[in-house]
């Protein structure tokens with residue numbers, strides 16, 4: 001497949017929550033024109049897709065995106081040229097979850113959390129979503145606070161019950177995170193833990209790599225490569241981190257890392273939607289305007305992908321075989337140092353898009369329109 005064809009087929013999912021207000025634990029700086037309903041978030045996601053041509057789905061977060069009629073929401077999305085993507089569960093924003101959700105020592109709280117996960121699968125049935133994304137805030141702040149091993153047992157049990165509820169074409173994506181909100185230990189702290197649980201659960205359980213959920217210096221492309229080989233990589237949550245789980249725009253902190261990740265994907269021929277890997281964004285735009293930030297993020301993923309597609313695999317394999325360390329490295333660097341922007345502009349023109357989606361957004365007047373129209377009501381947000 002040509003580089004352009006591969007790029008044309010690429011799919012990047014945007015997160016509904018990135019269109020809403022968000023902030024740090026210190027302050028949420030509200031923006032004007034922010035969506036007030038899941039429907040308005042879909043309007044914004046549709047704008048991103050219309051301008052980039054590669055972001056045709058939007059992930060939902062329950063209960064943030066709770067509606068009475070998910071079929072209606074799905075057809076609303078369809079009418080705007082997008083579809084509903086992964087369903088993200090939320091078992092971290094209720095007083096009951098202070099000591100955890102599916103790992104909580106109290107069986108009643110665990111039952112409530114599992115009930116929510118099963119409810120999310122019911123929603124997937126209505127939206128036609130394939131993926132249930134699970135991220136647990138569960139963990140401990142102090143040594144001795146709870147029994148680490150017992151919590152693993154509780155986790156395994158909850159995952160098993162949820163997995164059994166999934167339909168034939170549905171999957172669960174288990175996310176890991178090494179700390180926060182728990183600071184001593186997290187119940188799914190790393191890819192090894194997520195992988196071990198997914199292995200036991202079978203084919204429907206896959207690991208999701210959130211690029212912001214690693215300790216500094218972690219070689220994420222190694223994890224990508226390992227999970228691809230094991231057929232256990234289900235998805236990415238893309239974002240950038242400088243320090244912790246910063247949720248900044250993907251490709252902003254370390255475009256070279258993003259390239260290295262996409263190189264592993266291309267090497268494994270895992271870019272096409274048929275390979276089953278969901279490329280999602282998981283970001284928060286606390287300071288910058290949200291829609292252009294999401295467009296920028298999509299373009300950043302696209303640029304890293306284009307560079308990865310330009311790697312000369314034959315030359316690379318030959319240099320590797322010959323033990324030509326510098327030669328092999330140079331093959332990668334040549335691709336990384338290529339300016340792919342002209343290629344992407346050309347591709348967009350061929351796709352009937354504006355070659356510069358950021359400029360097209362500025363010119364569209366959409367930013368001014370939503371500020372004008374979205375008055376009254378409650379702006380969507382985390383309530384942080």
Ligand code: PSV
Nearest residue numbers: 088135175177210237245282
């Ligand atoms: C919290 O760290 C988080 O960013 C996880 O990565 C989830 O994917 C996301 O929130 C939405 O729940």
Ligand code: MN
Nearest residue numbers: 175210237282
């Ligand atoms: Mn995430």
